[in-house]
Amino acid sequence: MSSCCSISPGRALPCPSCGEIGPVVGVAPVRPHRPDVVDRPWQHCQTAGCPVVYYLDLGVVDADAVVTQVGSKATDRPTPVCFCFAHTADDLVADADANGGVSTIKAEIRQAVADGYCACEHLNPSTKCCLADIHRTLNLNAATRVGTR
Numbered sequence: 001m002s003s004c005c006s007i008s009p010g011r012a013l014p015c016p017s018c019g020e021i022g023p024v025v026g027v028a029p030v031r032p033h034r035p036d037v038v039d040r041p042w043q044h045c046q047t048a049g050c051p052v053v054y055y056l057d058l059g060v061v062d063a064d065a066v067v068t069q070v071g072s073k074a075t076d077r078p079t080p081v082c083f084c085f086a087h088t089a090d091d092l093v094a095d096a097d098a099n100g101g102v103s104t105i106k107a108e109i110r111q112a113v114a115d116g117y118c119a120c121e122h123l124n125p126s127t128k129c130c131l132a133d134i135h136r137t138l139n140l141n142a143a144t145r146v147g148t149r
């Protein structure tokens with residue numbers, strides 16, 4: 001019996017560009033940038049100067065293909081508040097405004113964290129969970145709005 005088509009979860013591969021082995025972050029953080037990606041254990045290359053952001057044995061997502069900054073890569077792109085799922089401050093504010101001040105993005109991130117899809121320690125340059133920053137961004141917006149009413 002051949003096992004050539006089975007994937008062994010947790011098997012870490014070296015980056016095809018720089019050869020360093022990056023952490024496995026899964027498909028969830030890749031999807032905001034490339035909605036059509038295959039559901040595989042994607043890895044994040046953390047090497048400064050390497051153009052690869054996410055990679056698999058099947059292919060790579062490079063700095064040109066991401067919509068926001070990821071980790072220390074693609075620093076010329078918008079800086080997200082949530083690095084795992086590429087939510088910017090503008091996204092957060094627009095979402096909260098559209099939902100009567102309730103952030104559905106924050107709820108989604110909480111759920112993703114609970115389900116283990118968050119990879120802040122690898123993708124956020126601060127290595128901290130983004131929920132505190134999201135809270136701060138929303139509070140700041142709420143305070144600004146109260147002031148204008």
Ligand SMILES: [Zn+2]
Pocket residue numbers: 015016017018019020045046047050051052
């Ligand atoms: Zn690399």
